[in-house]
Amino acid sequence: MAEEQLVTFSLGTEEFAVDIMKVQEIIRIPPITRVPKAPDYVEGVINLRGNIIPVVDLRVRFGMPRAEETEQSRIVVFQDEGKVFGARVDGVTEVLRIASEAIEPPPPVALGLDADFIRGVGKVGERLLILLNVDNLMGGKASHAQTT
Numbered sequence: 001m002a003e004e005q006l007v008t009f010s011l012g013t014e015e016f017a018v019d020i021m022k023v024q025e026i027i028r029i030p031p032i033t034r035v036p037k038a039p040d041y042v043e044g045v046i047n048l049r050g051n052i053i054p055v056v057d058l059r060v061r062f063g064m065p066r067a068e069e070t071e072q073s074r075i076v077v078f079q080d081e082g083k084v085f086g087a088r089v090d091g092v093t094e095v096l097r098i099a100s101e102a103i104e105p106p107p108p109v110a111l112g113l114d115a116d117f118i119r120g121v122g123k124v125g126e127r128l129l130i131l132l133n134v135d136n137l138m139g140g141k142a143s144h145a146q147t148t
Helices: none
Strands: 003-011 014-019 023-027 042-048 051-057 074-080 083-089 091-099 118-124 127-132
Touching (some): 003 127, 042 083, 074 091
Antiparallel strands (some): 003 091, 023 074, 042 051, 118 127
């Protein structure tokens, strides 16, 4: 039976998941340097062991209100097709395996999020996980909150 290994994290009351192979590491939130004229969802850049990487605030990227940093707040560092970037999340929940047949295509109106960000919805018991397409989180298309 085919399965995927996912890293799950929360933004508010919603649970999201990404393919573990796209996650380089998960870190506590270091000082973030703001970048002038960056899109509003780009919080700034961090120094990760000598490498300067951009950090996206996923709440802002998805049109949610910003949240105060807590003890659970983390940056998930993604590596995808040679690009490395971080994403601020409210908390990392767990690493889990899910059967491929438990993943369904995203619904037409997927929680108000741009369909470009969502690659499916995973069912784990009573929980629903929104599976994100990491490729489009950093650049590419703007979320519905930025389009006019």
